[in-house]
Amino acid sequence: MVKDVNFLVEDLVAKLKRRQITGSYTIALETAKLLRQIISVTRWSTAGALIDRIKQEGCRLVAAQPKDVVVANIVRRVLHIIREVYTENRDAVDEDDGTILAAAPVAPQALLQPQQPSFSIHSSMFPLLGDHADLPADYTRPVHNLKSEIIQEIQEYIEELENMYSNVSSQAMDHIHSNEVIMTCGYSKTVESFLKFAAKKRKFKVIVAECAPTFQGHQTALALTAAGIDTTVIPDASVFAMMARVNKVILGTSAILANGGLIALSGTQTMVEAAKHHSIPVIVCAGLFKLSPVFPFDEESLSTEVSPDSVLDFTKGHFISEVEVINPFSSYVDPSFIDLFITNLGGHPPSYLYRLLNENYDAEDTYLLKS
Amino acid sequence: MAHEEFSIYQSYQEFLQSDPDMSMPVAAVQSLVEFIRQSQASTMSEFVVMVRDAAQVLKSSARNSVSLAAGCDLFMQAVTRMADANVEECRQNLINRGTKFVEKAASCRESIAELGEPFIRDDSTILVHSYSRVVMTLLLRAAAHNRRFRVYVTEARPINSGYRTAAQLRQAGIPCTVVLDCAVGYIMEEVDFVLVGAEGVVENGGLINQIGSYQISIVAKAARKPFYAVAESYKFVRLFPLNQFDLPTHTAQILSFDSPQSVASPSPSLSDTNSMELDGAALDLAKTNPEVDYTPPSFITLLFTDLGVLTPSGVSDELIKLYY
16 A cells, blocks of 8 residues: 555656646646545554655655645645644544533633634744643544545545636636736736636737747637637737736736745746836736745745757757857746735735735645755 | 832833843833732722733833833733633733743744744845844844855944944854944945844834834835844734824924024034034934834835744734734
8 A cells, every 4th residue: 555655656756857747737736636645545543643644745746846836835735734624623522432522511601702813822922812721733632534534625625726717717807897908928827717707708908928939928829819809919028018008917827925926937027027117907817726835035046947949949059159048937026016816715915925825824834845 | 018119110120131132022021920929909900900000100111112012012911801800810820921921032032033044045145223132133043054144234323232233243253344324325235135123013014113224124125125124923012103203202302493592502513523522412312313213014025023924914914813
């Protein structure tokens, strides 16, 4: 059994390393499914042991593609689910006789007293105002039915991932109005479905920057015209010139960092700077799984550069040894350029993201590789 | 009765002096604990009134009460939450909690330093304003973990606390230079980010800190440099200042215009620049100048607190949790 799991992990690690699976959505789904598998087939007796196991396998996956934040996000999310399920069930059922303890004697009292807010034990206010009964969970107590409950929760999370596109795009009507001109760049499946959803009822124009040398913009244009949207492709150099007639900029991203910054296709920065100059709102569409609790400590390390072959063909230039050719693929975008994030949970300003982080992840999982 | 002879302000001062690492809100809580230890209230309402009065005395006796008030408010909140218990129980409970709070307060700076440490990258240049214990903890921790960085410290006139920061940093082997408060604009392009401490963090996520912080944040914003504030969560205060004149520390005497006739001593002219005379002038200026200023949240990039790294709006959330 254990051997099987090892094989599955190795398989995903290899795929990640070779970039055989790309696209954050596919990676997210694969990771979540693998972790579900690990939980169901491995032997573990307590939540603590399971957490350690998931962390250990999670680290292997993260190390396979350390720049991709999505794998780590899914691991953190699964750990959060395990902790949540454990704490919920631990209090409800006493293991020895199976009777419900917490409900009977405490409930009437609890109803009378106003609900006090809980302070994290990290808070300096905790010793003065916190409730001392609420100490950190030890995760060692065996809990009845824990496995099936966790798997059920993870199954729900996987369904949430699968419905991500429709949940994001269903908000399109609130943001795209008739006869608006929308600008976007590159290709993002989230943005594509967002625009297509709005096109069902509204007529609007889309301007796409082509994003040389990958020309992802062409792909977007193709998809949008097929859906009957009036689309114009422009070269990247014309972004600023065209910005004056645009009503909104709608972008995709590969990751959202804890401060609201993005790791997005290079070209995004140019577009948001132009939008800021013209005071045009910038909206970023992304599934919540792209939100990472890590801050951009070192902005330069977040950018990716790929083979320069597509910028200057190796076979063509006899001067190839004389020039330096770089091909940036993605880079960091500062949160001050972004007005709104649209995730599967709704619209949020960048300053609100910390709240989503607290709801979706545990602070102790932020640095997976460190521990 | 014992508590009548007990001076809360004196006890507060003693606590502050006995431990140079203790910050004002912690000393305030400790002196309030000392107060209830000596108090002899027989009913709960009497007890609450007594503690409230003591907190009021403490707040009004210090000239700069922002940070002190944060500690008092926090303690009062703990008192109100226990208002349905009986006096003796409540007293004992408060003493326990207060003592534990004081014990834990010191370790809280360490946890902030741990959160803030990854922001200090190798080869970065940091601008630090005045002297702040929590900023020092962060910088010294980063240096102890072999981060190599340089620090510019503002002089922070008129209290000149920048020299104290510089001395401690040099002792830890961190290269640092003291800059004049008016040279902040000059060096800003060299700086990677600004780091300041806090006297208080207000409800909208803004900052009350040593005078000069506001202007540094404006320069940092203009130069598009991150401006980070470091604060323990017990410094969160229930204030909502809209401008500098809303601060509780503002008095009519601060920077008021006096009529030209009543000016007794003319300002020192350049010809007779005598150091003694200038010191006297500086002393006069300090009396009529504000000690702290208010930095609006729009100028603050992030706050490093023991609750995590927060955006200014995150502070409001935490404050609502605290007093709702």
